[in-house]
Amino acid sequence: MSGANPATGGRRKVLVVYGTRPEAIKLAPVVWALRARPERFAVAVCCSGQHRELLAGLAPALALAPDRELDLMRPGAGLNELFSRLLIGLDGEIAAAAPDWVVVQGDTSTTLAGALAAFHRGVPVAHVEAGLRTKDLARPFPEEANRQLVDRLSTLLFAPTEGACAALAAEGISGAGVEVTGNTGIDTLLRVVSSLPAGPPRADVLVTVHRRESFGAPLEGILAGVRDLATGFPGSRFLLPVHPNPEVAPRVVAALAGVPNVELVPPLEYPALVAALRDSRFVLTDSGGLQEEAPALGKPVLVLREVTERPEGVALGVARLVGSARGRIVAEGARLLSDEAAYRAMARVELPYGDGRAAERIADRLAVEGDG
Numbered sequence: 001m002s003g004a005n006p007a008t009g010g011r012r013k014v015l016v017v018y019g020t021r022p023e024a025i026k027l028a029p030v031v032w033a034l035r036a037r038p039e040r041f042a043v044a045v046c047c048s049g050q051h052r053e054l055l056a057g058l059a060p061a062l063a064l065a066p067d068r069e070l071d072l073m074r075p076g077a078g079l080n081e082l083f084s085r086l087l088i089g090l091d092g093e094i095a096a097a098a099p100d101w102v103v104v105q106g107d108t109s110t111t112l113a114g115a116l117a118a119f120h121r122g123v124p125v126a127h128v129e130a131g132l133r134t135k136d137l138a139r140p141f142p143e144e145a146n147r148q149l150v151d152r153l154s155t156l157l158f159a160p161t162e163g164a165c166a167a168l169a170a171e172g173i174s175g176a177g178v179e180v181t182g183n184t185g186i187d188t189l190l191r192v193v194s195s196l197p198a199g200p201p202r203a204d205v206l207v208t209v210h211r212r213e214s215f216g217a218p219l220e221g222i223l224a225g226v227r228d229l230a231t232g233f234p235g236s237r238f239l240l241p242v243h244p245n246p247e248v249a250p251r252v253v254a255a256l257a258g259v260p261n262v263e264l265v266p267p268l269e270y271p272a273l274v275a276a277l278r279d280s281r282f283v284l285t286d287s288g289g290l291q292e293e294a295p296a297l298g299k300p301v302l303v304l305r306e307v308t309e310r311p312e313g314v315a316l317g318v319a320r321l322v323g324s325a326r327g328r329i330v331a332e333g334a335r336l337l338s339d340e341a342a343y344r345a346m347a348r349v350e351l352p353y354g355d356g357r358a359a360e361r362i363a364d365r366l367a368v369e370g371d372g
């Protein structure tokens with residue numbers, strides 16, 4: 001099933017499926033690594049269009065040049081409608097492409113729909129970023145369920161860290177199909193940051209917020225905390241690329257638009273985001289990817305969540321879980337802005353999530369997989 005494919009001259013046909021911004025960022029180096037071995041792989045890329053708006057602004061450097069772009073999103077569609085559309089749409093793509101492997105990344109509806117559609121068609125799944133867990137199905141929602149289900153369906157599981165590998169083993173998923181590769185997001189980050197020109201710092205504090213489980217009261221707490229912090233430190237500049245989600249953008253604008261040292265901007269192209277991160281003092285975020293990227297550039301992260309599936313940064317002391325309570329955000333932020341010793345203790349370059357060579361390991365593994 002996963003050996004040499006006669007339809008592609010003996011090359012292995014790999015269908016890479018993605019749909020959102022973080023998937024594009026983290027699958028880009030995998031696609032580059034596979035395409036760099038044309039004698040070994042016939043690569044097809046399919047975009048589900050789940051985050052069409054955010055994908056459009058990712059920057060040409062990250063263009064995956066998908067062979068197929070689906071138009072499956074409908075305004076106001078709930079998770080079940082979205083998932084059913086994705087499942088049916090991706091099933092058709094898998095049937096038409098007849099790949100030897102389907103590669104998915106992360107924990108989105110596209111990830112799960114791609115994995116399930118492949119599973120139903122008997123096509124083995126390779127999951128990039130396997131084994132991330134909070135063990136709380138409500139946080140992050142629905143991503144924690146998506147991760148657990150995708151890992152259960154996958155034949156190859158590329159765990160970013162030893163901790164992720166151990167989390168899989170604790171669920172009875174172990175053996176030759178699991179490989180610790182590092183996180184491919186670090187591959188992309190290191191490649192992009194090395195090509196950026198030096199520039200004047202754009203802001204002292206980079207802020208992002210978008211998680212579904214933050215909607216409502218937690219988001220209001222976060223935004224009030226950011227407002228108080230910015231007001232208390234008028235000499236510090238805050239930069240907040242506003243996520244377009246309709247549950248998020250109007251709330252952010254209502255809470256922060258009038259604060260003079262808070263700059264609200266549309267989502268940044270990835271290289272611009274990386275430059276802002278590189279030139280910042282620290283990060284306030286509920287994003288998964290930024291929790292991985294910030295330590296790689298020596299930037300402390302205050303995580304605006306109660307739990308994280310990325311405990312490595314917290315264990316190393318370069319990230320802190322501060323939750324969504326206004327007072328805690330202000331206290332922790334103020335400490336990093338005013339206590340130089342406390343700041344220095346957290347501002348260390350650490351690479352717990354990857355060394356920049358994850359995608360090469362994944363391509364190496366796919367190249368030999370199925371060979372007797």
Ligand code: UDP
Pocket residue numbers: 021022025185208210241266267268269270271273274286287288289290293
């Ligand atoms: N990002 C970006 N532009 C922005 C905000 C974030 O390119 O304006 C990048 C960020 O560096 C990270 C990824 O998008 O690599 C994170 O995406 P998101 O926060 O949507 O998802 P998560 O990481 O929480 O899954």
